[in-house]
Amino acid sequence: ETGVTQSPTHLIKTRGQQVTLRCSSQSGHNTVSWYQQALGQGPQFIFQYYREEENGRGNFPPRFSGLQFPNYSSELNVNALELDDSALYLCASSFTFRDRQFFGPGTRLTVL
Amino acid sequence: QQQVKQSPQSLIVQKGGISIINCAYENTAFDYFPWYQQFPGKGPALLIAIRPDVSEKKEGRFTISFNKSAKQFSLHIMDSQPGDSATYFCAANMNYGGSQGNLIFGKGTKLSVKP
Numbered sequence: 001e002t003g004v005t006q007s008p009t010h011l012i013k014t015r016g017q018q019v020t021l022r023c024s025s026q027s028g029h030n031t032v033s034w035y036q037q038a039l040g041q042g043p044q045f046i047f048q049y050y051r052e053e054e055n056g057r058g059n060f061p062p063r064f065s066g067l068q069f070p071n072y073s074s075e076l077n078v079n080a081l082e083l084d085d086s087a088l089y090l091c092a093s094s095f096t097f098r099d100r101q102f103f104g105p106g107t108r109l110t111v112l
Numbered sequence: 113q114q115q116v117k118q119s120p121q122s123l124i125v126q127k128g129g130i131s132i133i134n135c136a137y138e139n140t141a142f143d144y145f146p147w148y149q150q151f152p153g154k155g156p157a158l159l160i161a162i163r164p165d166v167s168e169k170k171e172g173r174f175t176i177s178f179n180k181s182a183k184q185f186s187l188h189i190m191d192s193q194p195g196d197s198a199t200y201f202c203a204a205n206m207n208y209g210g211s212q213g214n215l216i217f218g219k220g221t222k223l224s225v226k227p
Contacts, residue, residue: 043217106154
């Protein structure tokens with residue numbers, strides 16, 4: 001086990017709704033990265049937070065946003081859900097952005 | 113330039129055989145090349161990683177071979193076991209600039225090891 005937890009495990013939403021996914025990093029890890037993994041694909045980088053500031057962003061629209069809190073927890077928020085947002089959402093924590101990333105088990109989001 | 117191309121998409125190997133998965137990249141700024149193993153219902157777990165200053169790294173039954181001039185790297189699993197059946201992802205990133213820590217993954221290889 002990596003010590004990285006995510007909630008909820010599964011989630012079903014309808015198109016146009018908003019969703020918040022949560023991640024709890026390993027204690028002491030100042031960096032959290034979020035990835036989207038579509039079925040049968042590799043994870044795609046959404047964004048990264050380092051010490052509560054966004055530290056890089058992939059090719060995702062602004063309706064994907066995040067927060068990182070001082071207690072090593074973080075959130076991924078997605079507004080105006082689209083069918084193509086259906087995927088496994090993974091968070092990964094690391095001590096700094098230069099270190100090995102430890103992945104959580106993911107949240108499976110289904111948009112109907 | 114930001115892609116990592118992985119092959120094959122799926123692989124079936126007999127128990128005790130060698131599994132070989134290949135990846136290729138374009139961006140010469142990449143300086144960290146990890147391999148991840150993912151079981152169904154789990155997040156990816158780091159298996160082994162290499163930096164471009166070495167041509168080979170071995171950890172137990174897992175070996176990464178790295179060819180900097182060809183911009184290719186591969187994972188070899190020796191004495192493959194049924195418990196190795198999983199999806200394997202190669203990845204790459206660069207530890208400078210705005211892309212620090214941003215892992216770019218291949219599309220994955222589903223490995224099945226037959227008893």
